[in-house]
Amino acid sequence: xxxxxxxxxxxxxxxxxxxxxxxxxxxxxxxxxxxxxxxxxxxxxxxxxxxxxxxxxxxxxxxxxxxxxxxxxxxxxxxxxxxxxxxxxxxxxxxxxxxxxxxxxxxxxxxxxxxxxxxxxxxxxxxxxxxxxxxxxxxxxxxxxxxxxxxxxxxxxxxxxxxxxxxxxxxxxxxxxxxxxxxxxxxxxxxxxxxxxxxxxxxxxxxxxxxxxxxxxxxxxxxxxxxxxxxxxxxxxxxxxxxxxxxxxxxxxxxxxxxxxxxxxxxxxxxxxxxxxxxxxxxxxxxxxxxxxxxxxxxxxxxxxxxxxxxxxxxxxxxxxxxxxxxxxxxxxx
Amino acid sequence: xxxxxxxxxxxxxxxxxxxxxxxxxxxxxxxxxxxxxxxxxxxxxxxxxxxxxxxxxxxxxxxxxxxxxxxxxxxxxxxxxxxxxxxxxxxxxxxxxxxxxxxxxxxxxxxxxxxxxxxxxxxxxxxxxxxxxxxxxxxxxxxxxxxxxxxxxxxxxxxxxxxxxxxxxxxxxxxxxxxxxxxxxxxxxxxxxxxxxxxxxxxxxxxxxxxxxxxxxxxxxxxxxxxx
Numbered sequence: 001x002x003x004x005x006x007x008x009x010x011x012x013x014x015x016x017x018x019x020x021x022x023x024x025x026x027x028x029x030x031x032x033x034x035x036x037x038x039x040x041x042x043x044x045x046x047x048x049x050x051x052x053x054x055x056x057x058x059x060x061x062x063x064x065x066x067x068x069x070x071x072x073x074x075x076x077x078x079x080x081x082x083x084x085x086x087x088x089x090x091x092x093x094x095x096x097x098x099x100x101x102x103x104x105x106x107x108x109x110x111x112x113x114x115x116x117x118x119x120x121x122x123x124x125x126x127x128x129x130x131x132x133x134x135x136x137x138x139x140x141x142x143x144x145x146x147x148x149x150x151x152x153x154x155x156x157x158x159x160x161x162x163x164x165x166x167x168x169x170x171x172x173x174x175x176x177x178x179x180x181x182x183x184x185x186x187x188x189x190x191x192x193x194x195x196x197x198x199x200x201x202x203x204x205x206x207x208x209x210x211x212x213x214x215x216x217x218x219x220x221x222x223x224x225x226x227x228x229x230x231x232x233x234x235x236x237x238x239x240x241x242x243x244x245x246x247x248x249x250x251x252x253x254x255x256x257x258x259x260x261x262x263x264x265x266x267x268x269x270x271x272x273x274x275x276x277x278x279x280x281x282x283x284x285x286x287x288x289x290x291x292x293x294x295x296x297x298x299x300x301x302x303x304x305x306x307x308x309x310x311x312x313x314x315x316x317x318x319x320x321x322x323x324x325x326x327x328x329x330x331x332x333x334x
Numbered sequence: 335x336x337x338x339x340x341x342x343x344x345x346x347x348x349x350x351x352x353x354x355x356x357x358x359x360x361x362x363x364x365x366x367x368x369x370x371x372x373x374x375x376x377x378x379x380x381x382x383x384x385x386x387x388x389x390x391x392x393x394x395x396x397x398x399x400x401x402x403x404x405x406x407x408x409x410x411x412x413x414x415x416x417x418x419x420x421x422x423x424x425x426x427x428x429x430x431x432x433x434x435x436x437x438x439x440x441x442x443x444x445x446x447x448x449x450x451x452x453x454x455x456x457x458x459x460x461x462x463x464x465x466x467x468x469x470x471x472x473x474x475x476x477x478x479x480x481x482x483x484x485x486x487x488x489x490x491x492x493x494x495x496x497x498x499x500x501x502x503x504x505x506x507x508x509x510x511x512x513x514x515x516x517x518x519x520x521x522x523x524x525x526x527x528x529x530x531x532x533x534x535x536x537x538x539x540x541x542x543x544x545x546x547x548x549x550x551x552x553x554x555x556x557x558x559x560x561x562x
Contacts, residue, residue: 044552051407055414055542069419085404088370092408095374096415100388323371
């Protein structure tokens with residue numbers, strides 16, 4: 001089944017064509033440069049960009065796959081979880097296309113999309129497994145019972161991991177987004193130079209917290225002349241604390257859920273140190289590890305199309321009253 | 335020529351359907367802050383009540399604002415995608431122009447007003463010239479008092495935002511201000527008729543590139559510009 005996926009939940013305008021687990025096209029118009037000057041994503045600026053480029057992005061997804069709009073058999077769109085003004089653009093486009101072409105429509109939860117980015121990358125990942133979805137907008141541990149069956153095991157209590165990277169990078173004058181630049185600097189730094197706190201170590205939960213860690217970094221160097229600081233060492237030590245927090249809670253969740261397979265997905269899954277430490281720990285603990293391929297880690301629409309195909313295969317679809325819900329829980333139906 | 339129009343920039347969504355100059359439907363939705371949910375099924379109801387489908391429509395008109403930022407993006411995105419998927423011509427129409435065109439043969443200055451939130455409005459001035467409503471100068475955005483302070487002659491206000499700010503306007507302008515009766519607006523058919531006029535002049539907009547008319551920058555950009 002040829003599914004058109006549409007994703008506009010944050011700062012990427014994306015459209016993709018996926019047929020039976022094969023990605024035919026995956027177009028992402030990133031707004032990163034647009035938001036960099038503001039030091040973060042500005043919702044109204046993002047929404048304006050979405051409406052400006054959505055048509056071009058869909059057109060290119062079709063063109064680069066060599067398909068016509070009439071070839072599309074179903075339309076899947078991220079309708080839940082994200083910035084409301086941004087979600088609205090994608091959902092409006094999807095509904096208009098579904099109505100005009102008389103094709104089934106399915107609304108996808110953004111986190112479910114990231115889980116499917118992992119499944120697209122690793123079609124043979126065992127079920128059940130535990131999936132860490134981690135980005136600038138969320139940090140969540142999900143027990144994936146089977147396709148489209150989820151239970152949230154843990155969640156961030158404050159900031160998302162990627163947000164902490166952004167805030168620390170901003171404090172160190174490294175610009176936006178913070179993830180890639182901290183990853184790069186950390187490679188040349190000493191990760192034992194500073195002993196930043198490991199959050200929620202004795203909480204007894206598999207939740208996350210990054211706000212205190214970020215504040216610890218800021219407080220440690222507040223008032224210092226940034227240009228004199230060993231930025232690489234700070235980046236490496238901060239990143240190490242984030243990575244250890246993510247890995248230890250994920251491994252703990254897998255043990256508690258008694259599953260041996262772990263998936264890692266979302267923008268922060270691109271982090272090289274996270275990949276290294278996860279590999280090391282999973283080898284020690286005897287877990288199978290499944291990372292999302294790097295080109296599907298960030299927000300994209302191939303993951304939305306894949307999730308949509310799975311929902312439709314389960315007989316689920318949305319009606320044309322489909323709306324956008326910014327903070328819906330993951331378990332909700334399509 | 336059959337034209338379907340959508341305008342979701344105002345307090346209520348408007349959908350119009352015309353066959354030439356004949357109005358077939360003028361749908362006005364409830365006052366809601368969720369244009370997204372009902373828009374498609376409302377369009378479907380307008381078409382099916384007229385015994386038509388989207389395939390029977392020859393062109394699409396879409397209100398481009400100004401108005402609710404999220405609201406206008408719903409209608410414009412729906413219009414763009416319908417035009418893209420059907421290949422039918424698409425015409426963007428200013429929501430203020432569509433309001434002003436409903437003032438009939440007013441002999442005075444016409445002022446169309448759309449609410450911009452927090453005591454602010456978007457407005458346009460018009461005069462009737464040879465049976466057509468002609469815009470005078472640029473659109474404005476700002477506090478209602480600032481707009482009214484520029485008026486020195488009898489004026490007919492159009493748009494439900496004028497009703498919202500009626501007390502303020504009347505207090506400042508007294509007898510100079512007249513108001514079009516609430517509930518008399520026909521934004522759907524007015525948008526469709528202006529789209530038809532544009533199509534008859536050989537004009538249309540590109541389905542991929544059409545964007546809303548916001549009239550105001552997002553606050554963060556306005557602040558950044560001030561800093562520069």
